Amino acid sequence: MYDGIVQELIDEFGRLPGIGPKSAQRIAFHILQTPSFDVKRLSELLVEVRERVRFCEICGNVAEQERCAICRDPRRNAALICVVEDAKDVAAIERTREYRGLYHVLGGAISPIAGVGPDDLRIAQLMTRLADGTVQEVILATNPNLEGEATASYLSRLLTTMQITVSRLASGLPVGGDLEYADEVTLGRAFEGRRVL
Ligand SMILES: [Zn+2]
Numbered sequence: 001m002y003d004g005i006v007q008e009l010i011d012e013f014g015r016l017p018g019i020g021p022k023s024a025q026r027i028a029f030h031i032l033q034t035p036s037f038d039v040k041r042l043s044e045l046l047v048e049v050r051e052r053v054r055f056c057e058i059c060g061n062v063a064e065q066e067r068c069a070i071c072r073d074p075r076r077n078a079a080l081i082c083v084v085e086d087a088k089d090v091a092a093i094e095r096t097r098e099y100r101g102l103y104h105v106l107g108g109a110i111s112p113i114a115g116v117g118p119d120d121l122r123i124a125q126l127m128t129r130l131a132d133g134t135v136q137e138v139i140l141a142t143n144p145n146l147e148g149e150a151t152a153s154y155l156s157r158l159l160t161t162m163q164i165t166v167s168r169l170a171s172g173l174p175v176g177g178d179l180e181y182a183d184e185v186t187l188g189r190a191f192e193g194r195r196v197l
Pocket residue numbers: 056057058059060061067068069070071072
C-alpha cells in the first residue's frame with residue numbers, strides 16, 4: 001500500500017479489465033518515473049474519446065460520426081453482413097483483410113447465467129436491416145464459446161424464414177476463446193471456410 005494519491009492511481013488502473021494489482025502498480029510507477037511520458041496528452045485523449053466517439057446508428061461499431069467508416073464506404077459489399085458480438089471483433093476481422101462486406105454488432109451474446117436475452121442485443125435492428133432484401137448472406141461470427149454458439153443458433157433459427165443464406169465461421173478457431181484473440185491467418189481461414197447452415 002502507498003500513501004494517498006499514488007494508491008488511488010494504482011486502484012484506478014486496477015479497475016480496468018485485464019489489469020491485476022501488479023500491472024496496475026507497474027503502470028502507475030511508469031507514469032511517475034518517466035519524465036517523457038505525456039500525461040497531459042493521455043488525459044486529454046481520455047476526455048476527448050468519451051466526448052467524440054459514439055456507436056454507428058446502423059451497425060453499432062465505434063464511430064466518430066452518425067455512421068462508421070465501414071458503413072459510409074461505398075466499396076463495401078452491402079449484400080454481406082457479418083454479425084459479431086463486439087466492436088473489438090470488427091477490428092479483428094478487418095485486420096485479416098479477407099472480408100469486404102458490412103457488419104452488425106450485437107453488443108454481447110445470449111447468456112442465461114448473466115441474464116442476457118435476445119431482447120438485450122441489437123437483434124431487432126438486424127432484422128430491420130435485412131427487411132429490404134439487399135442482404136443475401138449473413139455470416140454468424142459470434143465467439144466460439146457457449147454463449148456465442150447459443151447466439152448463433154438462435155439467430156440461424158430466426159433467419160430460416162427469410163430468403164437469406166446464413167453461414168457460420170469454420171471451426172479451427174480456438175474453442176472457448178474470443179474472436180479478438182485469434183490470429184489473422186486463422187481468422188481469415190475461418191472466413192474462407194465458412195459453412196452454410
Ligand atoms: Zn456502421
